[in-house]
Amino acid sequence: MARGPQFQPVQPVRAYQRIVEQVEDALARGDLAPGQRLPSERELVAQFEVSRSTVREALRVLESNGVVRSRPGDPNGPELLPFSQSGLRKQMVRLARVDELTLAELIGFRMIMDGAAIQVASRLRTPEQLAEMEETLVAMRAAIDVDFAAFSEADLAFHDVIARISRNSLIQTCNEVVRGVVLSLISDKIAHAPNSRALMQESLQHHAEVVDAIRAGDGHAAARIARQNMYDYYAGYVPDPEQETLRALIDD
Amino acid sequence: MARGPQFQPVQPVRAYQRIVEQVEDALARGDLAPGQRLPSERELVAQFEVSRSTVREALRVLESNGVVRSRPGDPNGPELLPFSQSGLRKQMVRLARVDELTLAELIGFRMIMDGAAIQVASRLRTPEQLAEMEETLVAMRAAIDVDFAAFSEADLAFHDVIARISRNSLIQTCNEVVRGVVLSLISDKIAHAPNSRALMQESLQHHAEVVDAIRAGDGHAAARIARQNMYDYYAGYVPDPEQETLRALIDD
DNA sequence: CAGCTGTGACTGGTCTGACCAGTGGACTAG
DNA sequence: CTAGTCCACTGGTCAGACCAGTCACAGCTG
Numbered sequence: 001m002a003r004g005p006q007f008q009p010v011q012p013v014r015a016y017q018r019i020v021e022q023v024e025d026a027l028a029r030g031d032l033a034p035g036q037r038l039p040s041e042r043e044l045v046a047q048f049e050v051s052r053s054t055v056r057e058a059l060r061v062l063e064s065n066g067v068v069r070s071r072p073g074d075p076n077g078p079e080l081l082p083f084s085q086s087g088l089r090k091q092m093v094r095l096a097r098v099d100e101l102t103l104a105e106l107i108g109f110r111m112i113m114d115g116a117a118i119q120v121a122s123r124l125r126t127p128e129q130l131a132e133m134e135e136t137l138v139a140m141r142a143a144i145d146v147d148f149a150a151f152s153e154a155d156l157a158f159h160d161v162i163a164r165i166s167r168n169s170l171i172q173t174c175n176e177v178v179r180g181v182v183l184s185l186i187s188d189k190i191a192h193a194p195n196s197r198a199l200m201q202e203s204l205q206h207h208a209e210v211v212d213a214i215r216a217g218d219g220h221a222a223a224r225i226a227r228q229n230m231y232d233y234y235a236g237y238v239p240d241p242e243q244e245t246l247r248a249l250i251d252d
Numbered sequence: 253m254a255r256g257p258q259f260q261p262v263q264p265v266r267a268y269q270r271i272v273e274q275v276e277d278a279l280a281r282g283d284l285a286p287g288q289r290l291p292s293e294r295e296l297v298a299q300f301e302v303s304r305s306t307v308r309e310a311l312r313v314l315e316s317n318g319v320v321r322s323r324p325g326d327p328n329g330p331e332l333l334p335f336s337q338s339g340l341r342k343q344m345v346r347l348a349r350v351d352e353l354t355l356a357e358l359i360g361f362r363m364i365m366d367g368a369a370i371q372v373a374s375r376l377r378t379p380e381q382l383a384e385m386e387e388t389l390v391a392m393r394a395a396i397d398v399d400f401a402a403f404s405e406a407d408l409a410f411h412d413v414i415a416r417i418s419r420n421s422l423i424q425t426c427n428e429v430v431r432g433v434v435l436s437l438i439s440d441k442i443a444h445a446p447n448s449r450a451l452m453q454e455s456l457q458h459h460a461e462v463v464d465a466i467r468a469g470d471g472h473a474a475a476r477i478a479r480q481n482m483y484d485y486y487a488g489y490v491p492d493p494e495q496e497t498l499r500a501l502i503d504d
Numbered sequence: 505c506a507g508c509t510g511t512g513a514c515t516g517g518t519c520t521g522a523c524c525a526g527t528g529g530a531c532t533a534g
Numbered sequence: 535c536t537a538g539t540c541c542a543c544t545g546g547t548c549a550g551a552c553c554a555g556t557c558a559c560a561g562c563t564g
Contacts, residue, residue: 012324012526014546016312028349040515051548053305056517060268060309061316065346072264072516073556083352088343094317097280098335101422109422116364116501123500167497170353170361174426245419248375249368264555266517292544303519308545324545325527 015050019058022048024067027080034082038068043077066090085173092177104242106182107234111249113175114159114230115223118210121165122219129165133211136161140207144200148190151200152183158207186237203233224250267302271310274300276319279332286334290320295329337429344433356494358434359486363501365427366411366482367475370462373417374471381417385463388413392459396452400442403452404435410459438489455485476502 026032039047044055059078062068066087070078096106125133136158143150156179163172190196206229213222227250235243278284291299296307311330314320318339322330347353377385388410395402408431415424442448458481465474479502487495 012546016546024346042515053308053549054547056305057309057312057546059516060312064313064316065343070516071556072554073514074516075514075557077515083347083350085343085347085352088340088347091317091339091343094276095335095340095422095425099421099425105420105422108420109426112364112368112423116368120497120500124497168357168360170357170430171364174361178422245372245376248372264517268517294544305520306518309517311545322545323527324525325543326545327528327543329544 015048015054016057016061019044019048019050019055020061023058023062027067032080034080036080037076038078038080040075040077085169088173089177092174093181096178096181101181102238102242103182103185103234104238104246106178106185107230107238108246108249110175110178110182111227111230111246113171113178114162115227115249117159117162117166117168117171117175118214118226119219119223120168121162122214122217122222124167125165125214129161130211130215132161133158133214137204137208137211140204144197144204148187148196148200151203152187155203155207182234186234189237199233203229206232267300267306268309268313271296271300271302271307272313275310275314279319284332286332288332289328290330290332292327292329337425337432340425340429341432344429345436348433348437354490354494355434355437355486356490356498358430358437359482359490360498360501362427362430362434363479363482363498365423365430366414367479369411369414369418369420369423369427370466370478371471371475372420373414374466374469374474376419377417377466381413382463382467384413385410385466389456389460389463392456396449396456400439400448400452403455404439407455407459434486438486441489451485455481458484 023032023038032038038044041052041055041059045052048055059068059070063070063078066081066084068078069081095101121129136154139157140151140154143154156176159175159179160172163169163175166172190199193199206225209225210222210229213219213225231246231250235246238246275284275290284290290296293304293307293311297304300307311320311322315322315330318333318336320330320332344353344358348355348358373381388406391409392403392406395406408428411427411431412424415421415427418424442451445451458477461477462474462481465471465477483498483502487498490498
């Protein structure tokens with residue numbers, strides 16, 4: 001069993017892929033920057049010396065990856081977009097939809113992420129950021145009198161602040177994405193629950209306790225309360241056997 | 253300020269986008285499954301009643317998202333792929349390349365996720381699964397004498413077992429993806445470090461301690477050791493100011 | 505002079521039709 | 535039943551065309 005050179009499977013490189021690579025490389029090198037424009041399709045045809053179909057396929061790929069945006073009629077050509085996490089978000093949504101994640105997995109994930117973020121935040125937060133958190137609490141209280149959508153939005157703002165304080169945008173993105181998926185699965189049930197107002201009030205109460213713990217600098221307690229809150233909030237929609245797995249996440 | 257109906261900005265929907273949507277929806281609904289084949293491009297032209305350019309642009313988008321793969325000459329048509337992490341990875345790498353994600357964020361994310369998974373695993377693990385973990389330790393020890401790549405692979409197997417025990421495939425996937433991204437960023441430096449062998453040995457030692465703690469049922473300690481290990485392993489590659497943020501993650 | 509408007513060059517979106525190299529299943533010869 | 539040949543069909547690429555829409559600008563209006 002002589003161990004020869006490690007050959008790689010070779011697949012043909014399509015013309016449009018090379019265009020994509022060239023654009024992305026130029027972007028990574030800084031030769032192109034977000035906000036700038038790409039030449040028009042017909043101009044690219046001339047520069048790359050390929051047909052318009054090929055150029056367009058490359059542009060479609062770039063567009064789907066959130067690198068550029070083409071608008072018909074724009075004389076300035078396709079726009080190079082600022083880097084955003086929307087592509088990452090799209091992929092995660094796909095993961096959630098295709099991989100048949102259970103609600104329990106999604107909620108468990110959030111319990112972990114949100115708990116961790118809160119724990120870190122309670123250590124790193126400045127007084128100003130604490131005040132910011134308290135403002136979002138006020139907004140949540142006001143939103144209860146509007147409707148569930150408003151409350152949900154205010155809740156999102158709260159978690160946003162937390163994630164920002166924890167200085168980890170990856171946590172923030174993952175949290176937002178998973179939160180969105182969870183809500184898309186069960187927001188109807190929650191909104192139409194007869195006791196939805198009571199649920200919101202309880203959730204607000206829990207959030208306030210979290211902030212109290214953060215103010216006291218007890219990240220441990222803050223995280224635990226947050227996980228408990230999430231469990232109380234969502235566990236009812238999870239099948240019994242999986243509830244136990246979730247309960248294992250509450251304590252630490 | 254009458255609050256009328258909430259209008260949304262309307263952007264034209266391209267024909268190829270609708271094709272992408274239809275395919276993805278069919279996939280999400282289960283009407284299409286990975287492994288199956290899509291009709292040939294010319295057949296799709298007939299079904300969607302659009303031109304081949306449009307069909308092809310849709311296929312390029314799907315291909316770039318990791319949904320299908322087209323091979324020239326294949327009479328069976330484009331293949332529907334199982335979900336893979338490559339899309340997620342690609343997006344993260346993209347963000348990491350332009351500093352939208354820092355190494356510290358990626359590592360912090362792993363510390364949290366891996367720690368949480370280990371904590372849950374120490375509660376849910378069966379004796380058989382504990383044995384499985386110990387096997388991966390043996391494999392890691394053996395791999396030290398081969399090279400860094402082998403060690404890295406064995407390390408991956410360890411974390412795989414952990415994630416599986418924690419019964420949360422979302423954690424598992426995220427962990428693997430981020431791990432891959434981190435390695436792609438710094439594996440060179442680690443592999444060529446003069447003390448790479450010592451690093452591997454130390455890492456193995458830490459892993460063994462984690463397993464010990466899991467065996468003892470002390471998930472708390474296990475998670476802490478795991479985070480400490482990850483910090484020791486990677487912190488050297490992180491700029492000083494961000495190291496502090498990471499240290500905040502170690503304790504709980 | 506400022507402001508509005510009409511116009512036209514040009515954009516991206518889509519379509520048609522064509523050619524090529526390569527694939528793989530069916531068919532054939534052994 | 536196997537080994538080899540062949541060809542229908544595939545995806546990749548190209549060329550050229552039309553359309554609706556956009557934006558910059560020239561020219562008109564006040």
